[in-house]
Amino acid sequence: MDVNIDKYLRQDKMPHIWCPGCGHGTVLGSFVRAFDQSGLDQEKTVVISGIGCSGRASGYLNFDTLHVTHGRALTFATGVKMANPELNVIVMTGDGDGAAIGGNHLIHSSRRNIDITVVLFNNNIYGMTGGQFSPMTPTGDTATTSPYGNIDQNFDLCELAKSSGATFVGRGASYQPRKMIKLIKEGLLHKGFAFIETLTQCPVNYGKRNMIGGARDMLKWQDEHLVPDKKYEKMDPEEREGLISTGVLYQVSKEEYTDKYQQVINNVMAGESNE
């Protein structure tokens, strides 16, 4: 692809420390290619991540970056965006970071429709800490904390973001990098809260433990279970069983949070009040 990815990677931090076959590198690669295609200004972009294997993404990216506490990437991102709405603000997070400890921030950032793009690396597990179940570990699956099978239900994060107020929602996957690049690019260019879930394989702490296998087998699994949303929409509920829809799942245009806040400032400065 005609993209000089070196421009977007911190050469002194490479090669990255992700395990052989970890899908996080494919998501990172898709992100930099999408960013290049978006035409956004690298100098006016901040990438923020929390803690986890996925949280390491910001450290590899040659942007202004913040690597913050576990679960709080969206709170820092909200602060950055509110202080300087001119900046493009991007959050990279994991299913643990973004949906467990940080789940509350996800719903409230969605609710505000603040102009932030979230790329959530969903590998269905806490990878970094050795394979504890996350809110995205499917029912019945094995984790170090569910040796007899997980009794929890997992979230549908895209439905969660949508019902909380996000105005762009999409799902991509490491088996489909071309589609993921297009999806992330569209999310970056969307004005408002854009939530992108990317399915990514953790062969070490999820795939092998759940009999899916190594990285190659996990990609085959994706191939057998991914369905483009347009097709998924036309399927009967029984047909949908076990399948996962991909692509842009939802997009609407609504007033954005920092614009609304600026409006308040303008009104107050002009001497108007609500009283």
Add this chain to the structure above:
Amino acid sequence: MARKGKVKIARPDWCKVCGICIEVCPVEVLELGNTRIQVAHLENCIGCENCELSCPDFVLKVVEDDE
């Protein structure tokens, strides 16, 4: 989809021999060596970029034939 070139091992030292590139290649081009990926049949390469876009370690790049 650019189909103008062929695969090149652009950053051999970064390869972690995961085999993903072989999984996504529609023809037979790449083979796993002991420590890194190897191009075994360059003549088969159709320049589809599947391997370049899928490699989690940024090892592969499709380049024009004369590069």
